Amino acid sequence: MADRLELQDPRLPGVVTLGRYRYSYAHDVLGAHSHPGCVEVCFLARGRQRYRLGDRVYQLNGGDQFVTLPDEQHDSAGEPEDKGVLYWLIVRVRDSPLLYLDSTRRRQLTQALLGIPTRQFRAHPEAGFLLDDAIAQLSGQASELARLQAAMSLAQFLVRTVTASAADQARPVSxxxxxxxxxxxxxxxxxxxxxxxxxxxxxxxxxxxxxxxxxxxxxxxxxxxxxxxxxxxxxxxxxxxxxxxxxxxxxxxxxxxxxxxxxxxxxxxxxxxxxx
Structure with missing residues (x-):
């Protein structure tokens, strides 16, 4: 089964892309690319996935997040996009409105995203719920109220991302x-x-x-x-x-x-x- 959804420019301030795939088998290699002026936040809900950023390769397990900052080239280290469930959110962080936030809160959030201390970390338990809610609100002919709800969920997701990265919740192996x-x-x-x-x-x-x-x-x-x-x-x-x-x-x-x-x-x- 291959289920891939990608919302390009979903008419939310500052949001470039919101996507999710649910793969039951491996797909093509993710080639080298970057996002000028944007932060990309990935959440691997289930499975495993490998990413390369610069000279370092990151091995993600289900429940992990991975963040790339503006203009940073990254790929899947020559490996296919693995079976599992993965979400990605790409947002503008340079002099752009963001999710209906006022200028002070937008600046606080974008600075916090740009200052994330580690690229791979344990996600907040609500990460998948918040992303699924945003996707559900934006599916079909979304009303303005639905877009506002989606923006609120994505803002919460980004805040949870910042706090999770600061806590550096590395999952211990029992x-x-x-x-x-x-x-x-x-x-x-x-x-x-x-x-x-x-x-x-x-x-x-x-x-x-x-x-x-x-x-x-x-x-x-x-x-x-x-x-x-x-x-x-x-x-x-x-x-x-x-x-x-x-x-x-x-x-x-x-x-x-x-x-x-x-x-x-x-x-x-x-x-x-x-x-x-």
């Missing part, structure tokens, strides 16, 4: 999730099910699922599959092992299933990936 990650790394050549993993770490499947969602932004089954595909990429790039042998060495029931899973997460086949 002991049970760390043990789970170690177990998966040590058993990549086997068939690993979520019940097996939950027994290994002493937690019920439901509790383990909730813990993974909260800390890594994806369920344990998805983490297991991604770990295997990431190791497959290493083997394809650094060894001459046949694709079939790599598939079997990682516990895939068939080469066909391995190739399907590989393409869903990387947007290319194992053979094409090896060719570069």
């Amino acid at each position: 002991a049970v999730v760390e043990r789970s990650k170690q177990y998966v790394a040590q058993h990549l050549g086997e068939t690993i099910t979520v019940p097996m993993l939950s027994r290994a770490v002493g937690l019920s499947p439901a509790r383990l699922h909730a813990q993974f969602r909260q800390e890594l932004g994806l369920p344990p089954g998805e983490f297991i599959l991604r770990s295997k595909i990431e190791h497959a990429r290493t083997l394809l790039g650094e060894t001459d092992l046949p694709v079939t042998e790599i598939a079997h060495s990682l516990g895939f029931a068939s080469t066909q299933y391995f190739a399907t899973a590989f393409k869903r997460l990387t947007r290319t086949t194992p053979t094409a990936y090896r060719r570069g």
Whole structure:
């Protein structure tokens, strides 16, 4: 499933773009680009995504935000736009009206956005709700009252973004999730099910699922599959092992299933990936 919505110039002061995608498989690589005079705020509600800003690569997990400042070139570090749910908001911050705010509050908010101390941080719990509300208000023939409601939600989202970045709410990884990650790394050549993993770490499947969602932004089954595909990429790039042998060495029931899973997460086949 590919669900992508992008509202260009939604007739809100200072808002250039408001978008959201819900991808069930990987999409094209995001090329290098920048936003002159604008700040872009991304919120990854679910999944994983990689971004490059300058010489640094940021690995986002579900629940993270990522911010770029005016004229900063960024891309997805050669990786596809990953499966998951991502929102993005682009706003003007240079001598432009913003979300019906008076001049004093506009200046305070834009200065705070430009002064964000870290580019990747834990989002406020209301981030997704506020963005969904703004999108809902702007869908179809939005009335002036609906636009005002959308502006209020986006203003709250930006304020929450500033406070979240200042708090630098780095998500700690619990002991049970760390043990789970170690177990998966040590058993990549086997068939690993979520019940097996939950027994290994002493937690019920439901509790383990909730813990993974909260800390890594994806369920344990998805983490297991991604770990295997990431190791497959290493083997394809650094060894001459046949694709079939790599598939079997990682516990895939068939080469066909391995190739399907590989393409869903990387947007290319194992053979094409090896060719570069």
